[in-house]
Amino acid sequence: MRKKYTVINTPIHNIDGVAKITGRAKYTFDIKLPQMLYGKILRSPYPHARILKIDTSRAEKLPGVKAVVTGKDTRGVKQGIWRRYKELCDEEILAREKVRYIGEPVAAVAAVDEDTAEEALDLIDVEYEILPAVFEPIEAIKEGAPQLHENAERNINVTRHIEWGDVDEGFKQSDYVREDWFRCSSQAHVCMETHCAVASFTPEGKLTLWTSTQSHYYIQVLLADMLGLRESDIRVISRYTGGGFGSKFELDSAQFCSALLSMKLRRPVKIVLNREEEFMATKRRTPMFYYLRTGVKKDGRFVAKEARVFTEGGAYTAMGATALYLTGFFQAFPYVWPNYRYDGYRVYTNTEPTSAMRGFGAPQATFCAETQIELIADELGIDSIEIRRKNAMYPGYEVPGQAWIQSCGLRECLDRIEEWIKKRGELPPHRGIGIAAYGFMSGGIFNWFDTPYAFSSALVKINIDGKVDLFVGSQDMGQGSNTTLAMICAEELGVRVEDIRIHMGDTDICPVDLGAWGSRETLMQGNAVKMAAADAKRQILEFAAAKLSPNIVYDLDIKDRWVHLIARPERGLSYFDVVKEAIRGKDGQPIIGRGHYTPHRKGMISPAYSFGVQAVEVEVEQETGKIILHNCVTAHDCGQVINPLGVQGQLEGAIAMAAGYGFTEDLPMDEGKILNPNLVDYKILRAPDMPKTEVMEVETYEPEGPFGAKEAGEGLTNPTAGAVANAVYRAVGVSIKNLPLTAEKVLKAIKEKENKKEDEGRNEGI
């Protein structure tokens, strides 16, 4: 029997792999141009202050310094990624009047080398008037608290309300109601390549910017507005990006300051943020304070949920407005809640702005929801799997007014995890298995960026030798989208992956795509690529049909470079021969296929959702409270797997990052100053810390996705923190609602539990 697919679902080498393993891949960090200068950025040492005066004269006199810029050299544009809403565009990048967090840029220097630029920073005299500052959202929202932005009373930046059903009635009908407070911490992205840019402005009025980004299109558009240039006079190039995770699709200080300096000097300027700047002055995961009130029936059926959230916004809006919406939406995931109400408040504080990070508000929501569900299950004496199965989303379910679920393999995922837990059997002492269920979107439907373009576009050009040039607007930042898209193109066109040459990361050459965030690329860019390939294929088949002159009831296809009658596969022609003739027949024009994708009538959030269940086995050291991960098993529905090698990589990488969020990573602050802005004190997982990982693919077919595929990368970050918390609960009987679950917190909780037991024992004695 013929295989359905020849390319899809085979483990394919990353098509950028050889460049990356041989050191040939040129990242922005590696770029050096003739006459290039080096830039450094002066940052605010205060969390909240008025800039009274900046004197750059001493710095300008330092030999080797070529230019110094401050807010006065800018057009004074307040930018933001929520362009549809003027009041949410609130960040100048180079502050003109006020600084609102420690690390905010106030000036930038270009010099002949980095040392000179660094030295010049010390010679810039800034006179500040220090203002009272506020650091916690709960404090900042109070009347009389220091106000960060003129138009934001009580520092309320954005609010969000989601509601369906009758929540109050639902609580009345509930047999059991539970309330909990949770604190979800922050997290740094820690891309191995820090934010960096090389800007080159030339006298014909054109700017080229090499940069490490997740969306060259966004950077082009935002920069045009900030610099007063035409969009198309800016070329953004980002062939290799050393990690993104949500940190690199907003305009950043390296990009803006290097461009501003280059415009002034007409020379290339390179700015690379150092690791400390990366921690203190980029963006980070949004800390959230969650209140959950949940009502269920005795048998474990969910009836009503009320969620209220205050998020620590930091100084600017960034992508935090989206995180506020998504956390509210995913708080109700992946279950059927007949009645649900969510109120979210994003509050400005004098801290580093908070924004998008892998999972985008969903890991926080999932941690709270799954921790609480575990406690409810326990109180009611219902099995962890059973309570989730009873309430699980299913294919065809409509989230009222929000979303329509098409493919959904959640129940199969629960079955698979249940089997694994049973097989695991009796655990050694101080060990426990915790589970968490989750879901995630395959690209957002919202257009707050206000793009007039299709969300994703692609072009396919077929050359005389059959080689296919695939032009995509997406960005490969390491997640492997280039390989995924080449596979989709090869499958649809009926060729091999080695026949595809991808062109990515260059606004001069590539059609527009909104970029690699919100798990967009496989579904959205994938659909555009599939459409472009189908368009090109149709043109090839026109010639093939003329040549083969089959009975008109037969149709043709191409598989593995063989153009043939579908009903009689042995009757066909070589793809290479047909291409040659087709191009000749087109008066020598290469074959060009066009594709695009924008979701229409697909609800408020996303056209498709991934689902999964994760089981984590932990050991808790009784003496220290330290958590050791032993196993992490994930049953995973990402629709049709495109590249198994890629999916496994995404899964294991997500576990490392999400386990870090669960129990090792944190950004403690003192008066707005991050205390651990380096890789010694900020603890990301290292190789010996990783558990054994196992993935069980539950394949579904997503009608909206290319070949039935949906997202498989970001959503995997959602379950782990909650699963770890539940595993600790099963291991030692303490439920911790305050991330991260550091050894200190776990030990304290164990001690408290023991003391309570002793007290009870004593009371019984009396």
Added chain:
Amino acid sequence: MEKRLIRIKVNGDYYELYIKPKKLLVEVLRDELELTGTKRGCNTGSCGACTVLLNGHSVKSCSVLALQADGAEIITVEGLENSGRLSPLQISFLDHGAFQCGFCTPGMLISAVALLRENPNPSEEEIRGGIHGNLCRCTGYNSIVRAIKAVAEGKYREEEK
């Protein structure tokens, strides 16, 4: 500060360089020799992206002054190929998907080479220990461990010339 002369052998080629005494080895490799395969992810010696072999031992080239390398033999990621043929570890990294963004990969490969030179038959735990100093934010390390293990088990041999 007066520049000083150093002589180093990098990936089989000899270089004589005049450098400022405060220059780090990583800076000389990247800026003077334009061997940008070697990366830099921090300034505290904690990420391992700058790992190179110095006289056969892995070192973090951000923690070594170029002057200290005077007279030494250095291998960077660019030196792992043999006349354009990929080394067994490189092929194994491809097969196992042992990289994503690729920024830590040069340092990771060098640490793996050093590990297998010192201990050709490492246990899984020893492999993990061998790359303990190399941070990777993308892969979660397990694919890297599998890739190194496969080489240690002899599944990849040096390609015939």
